[in-house]
Amino acid sequence: MAKAAQKALGPIRRSFAPWLDPSAVPLIRFENVVKRFGDFVAVDNVSIDIHQREFFALLGPSGCGKTTLMRMLAGFEAPTSGRITLAGKDLAGVPPYRRPVNMMFQSYALFPHMTVAQNIAFGLKQDNIGKAEIETRVKEMLRLVKLEAFGARKPHQLSGGQRQRVALARSLAKRPKVLLLDEPLGALDKKLREETQFELMDLQQELGLTFMIVTHDQEEAMVVADRIAVMNHGKLVQVATPGEIYEQPNCRYVADFIGDINIFDATVTGAEVGGTRLKSAEVGADFVAAGDASAVAGTEVALAIRPEKMRISTEPPPADATNVLKGEVWDIAYLGDWTTLLVKVEGSEKIVRVSRANMTRSEARPIGWDDKVFVWFAPDAGILLAA
Amino acid sequence: MTDAAAPDASPPARAAAAPGRWKRWLLIAIPYCWLLALFLAPFFIVLKISVSDTVIAQPPYEPVLDLSQGWQGIKDWWSALDLENYSALFDDELYLASYLSSLKIATISTLLTLAIAYPMAYGMARAPKSIRPTLLMAVILPFWTSLLIRVYAWIGILNPDGLLNAFLLWARVINEPLYIMNTETAVYIGIVYSYLPFMVLPLYASLEKLDETLLEAAADLGCPPWKAFWKITVPLSLPGVIAGCFLVFIPAVGEFVIPDLLGGSETLMIGKTLYNEFFLNRDWPVSSAIAVLLLLVLVVPIAIYNNIQAREIGDKA
Numbered sequence: 001m002a003k004a005a006q007k008a009l010g011p012i013r014r015s016f017a018p019w020l021d022p023s024a025v026p027l028i029r030f031e032n033v034v035k036r037f038g039d040f041v042a043v044d045n046v047s048i049d050i051h052q053r054e055f056f057a058l059l060g061p062s063g064c065g066k067t068t069l070m071r072m073l074a075g076f077e078a079p080t081s082g083r084i085t086l087a088g089k090d091l092a093g094v095p096p097y098r099r100p101v102n103m104m105f106q107s108y109a110l111f112p113h114m115t116v117a118q119n120i121a122f123g124l125k126q127d128n129i130g131k132a133e134i135e136t137r138v139k140e141m142l143r144l145v146k147l148e149a150f151g152a153r154k155p156h157q158l159s160g161g162q163r164q165r166v167a168l169a170r171s172l173a174k175r176p177k178v179l180l181l182d183e184p185l186g187a188l189d190k191k192l193r194e195e196t197q198f199e200l201m202d203l204q205q206e207l208g209l210t211f212m213i214v215t216h217d218q219e220e221a222m223v224v225a226d227r228i229a230v231m232n233h234g235k236l237v238q239v240a241t242p243g244e245i246y247e248q249p250n251c252r253y254v255a256d257f258i259g260d261i262n263i264f265d266a267t268v269t270g271a272e273v274g275g276t277r278l279k280s281a282e283v284g285a286d287f288v289a290a291g292d293a294s295a296v297a298g299t300e301v302a303l304a305i306r307p308e309k310m311r312i313s314t315e316p317p318p319a320d321a322t323n324v325l326k327g328e329v330w331d332i333a334y335l336g337d338w339t340t341l342l343v344k345v346e347g348s349e350k351i352v353r354v355s356r357a358n359m360t361r362s363e364a365r366p367i368g369w370d371d372k373v374f375v376w377f378a379p380d381a382g383i384l385l386a387a
Numbered sequence: 388m389t390d391a392a393a394p395d396a397s398p399p400a401r402a403a404a405a406p407g408r409w410k411r412w413l414l415i416a417i418p419y420c421w422l423l424a425l426f427l428a429p430f431f432i433v434l435k436i437s438v439s440d441t442v443i444a445q446p447p448y449e450p451v452l453d454l455s456q457g458w459q460g461i462k463d464w465w466s467a468l469d470l471e472n473y474s475a476l477f478d479d480e481l482y483l484a485s486y487l488s489s490l491k492i493a494t495i496s497t498l499l500t501l502a503i504a505y506p507m508a509y510g511m512a513r514a515p516k517s518i519r520p521t522l523l524m525a526v527i528l529p530f531w532t533s534l535l536i537r538v539y540a541w542i543g544i545l546n547p548d549g550l551l552n553a554f555l556l557w558a559r560v561i562n563e564p565l566y567i568m569n570t571e572t573a574v575y576i577g578i579v580y581s582y583l584p585f586m587v588l589p590l591y592a593s594l595e596k597l598d599e600t601l602l603e604a605a606a607d608l609g610c611p612p613w614k615a616f617w618k619i620t621v622p623l624s625l626p627g628v629i630a631g632c633f634l635v636f637i638p639a640v641g642e643f644v645i646p647d648l649l650g651g652s653e654t655l656m657i658g659k660t661l662y663n664e665f666f667l668n669r670d671w672p673v674s675s676a677i678a679v680l681l682l683l684v685l686v687v688p689i690a691i692y693n694n695i696q697a698r699e700i701g702d703k704a
Contacts, residue, residue, distance in 0.1 A: 074607060075606075075607075076603055076606075095606070095611075096603070096606040096607055097605075097606045097607070097608075097609045097610055097611050097612075098609075101607075102607055102608065103604075103607045105600055105603070105604055107598070107600055109598070109600040109601050109603065109604035110604075111601060111604070111605075111619060112623070113622045113623055122605070122608050122610070122618075123608030123609055123610075126608060126609035126610050126614075127609060170608070171607075171608075174608065174609065
């Protein structure tokens, strides 16, 4: 969009990590929160600290409890046990209409009988703010979401993207301490979604607010969030920055859930300086993994390796290469920026994903179907996980 | 139609549409013919009688159109018609009082019905999904018995020695029986009872559609539940309120059975006045004039109702 290019860029995003500072006081604390619906445990003993000005994402498959967790913060559900505090105050028993948090609903939940301006003004009117003040705030919000010309329209006269902006403006109008976003971009097409992700980040920086987003789209979580909490079956699996989640997943579930990854089942055979020796019966190969060398020989483990961290060639690798597999190209997926090669490992049924950046303009691929290839990776490229 | 008959002359889509269009008109023509034969024709007969004069004869009005006289017959018939019955309606205060009393009773009953039906419909719409069909059935169930019998049953309840008084005396709430029977109060009870389903059903339909996340959104924005009810629930159920009110008000204005059985001689309603003119006085022309005027009085709210309905359908499209 030409207009977007003309607009001054938002502030440069500086490193921001209050969760590493032991003296920092979190804004929101979930303490051992449990939520049961009958026999079903939706949220299972979750504790999270969220800091002021943080953009925090709850990520997980549908039914993992992320929305329930957010709804408990908004006040629509009460925890079965545990405590939720906001700025030091226990939220137990505080009804939703007295909580200083606002939510942007997945369905947008715009009031169909009110105009865009009336929708945005709705929350402000509840606070007995003067009429003139409300008017200026509504105008400010309409400008913020670039809908100045649409104030008098009804929601059904807007496109999906515009409705999403109205919902955002309405939830921001009261300047809440925390903005909750429940799958906010789910209904938008890919291009608009990406644009809006950056706009959300700019907005969050500009207003200095704390955002909490619920999403099942890992890419979205990676783009917008300072930290991501990965959830599964009501439990918190890992809370970390996007980089850590991707490069240092703490378990097989997170490794598999985020991005593409190859996982080899293996057994520890011994240790060497700064690493562990493994044998994988699955592909009939020996591996070396850098890092933690404390694993006892005989332990079942998993070695995970991202497709882009593998090298592939029709020529044999250099003599000092480690973790070498021989195979045959099974399939090729050309994605424009990347090419993903599926390699069938010799002597097994294992298919390994290897991706290559297409750095030159050439239609001829150096590696074609049915080529015999070598695949290898450095000891520090793999991640050693519990089986 | 003709170019559709020539297969190669028109594009295939058009050729396929032409017989479809013909069928569509046929489908629309059936209800229109029905309405024409069973509503419009009787209306013109009533209109004709209303401008005739009453006589003691068979039929009890004149002139009678005599087509055997040819053109002269039509001319004689036409010249004998006049609006004298209508002016009679305005001369005698009874008729005006009947109209006004009917409108008053219909308005008050409509508001009472709304006040009772709204909480009922609200409760039904918020009930667990599994029991909603049962509740809906319970609302429709009275229709399985004739209205006449149900109104008669109310006589047994409201009589001075009826069930209601027997209960209240037994419970020592009152010392003397209440005289509800043959008063306007009995008419209100009868109308509210009889027309309640017509109010509950459209209200339920609009309340059931209400998206509950809207109320969550209102709460989230700082609106307490009772306020959200007035700001969100009520405005969004307005189409149901309007439909229900018209469905009760329009037939209640012309109601005859209920005021006749429960209202006694005290209650003045236009339906009863019409009945008396027709069957007791055998004054067909005046009663026809009353009927025509009643229709004119009701055309206004009916037109408003239709207009609102049409706009709503347009809004959704």
